[in-house]
Amino acid sequence: MKKEKLRLIRKQKGYTQQQIADFIATDVSNYSRKESGIIKIFRDEWEKIARFLDVPLEDIYQEILLNEVVSGIVTNDEIIKYIEQLEQENSALKHKLDILNGKQIAIKKILE
Incomplete structure (x- = not known):
């Protein structure tokens, strides 16, 4: 499931996938797969990304419910x-x- 909320906020704030990948200590291709929903974003990564984007976790967190x-x-x-x-x-x-x-x-x- 694509992480549209995350992608939208990242783009609104003007950050690249590379910048977030660097912050969560992964490579950009891996982060891209996470944002595209191909591989899972783990809870600690969600928290780091929220801190990086300076938004509440609920603003970006998205899983299949x-x-x-x-x-x-x-x-x-x-x-x-x-x-x-x-x-x-x-x-x-x-x-x-x-x-x-x-x-x-x-x-x-x-x-x-």
Whole structure:
């Protein structure tokens, strides 16, 4: 789901995606995907962006809400994209967990 509220306020205030990306410590292509709704903006990132833009979090925060789905504001395509996004994030987190578990095993072997 595109973050239209965020995009609108960012543009109104005259900031670029690069400036916000720098502030939240990511690259501009990653931030662009976040703003486009391709990947999730995490809660701490929402808070940082709100501080950067000097607006209340509620002015920019936008996620798919159940009432939007029920009322038809969110299309099936957006829901499918959101599910795919969550699946990608889940896969990435599983991969990171596997790496951490591997490191933990290696550390235990060293300590033995």
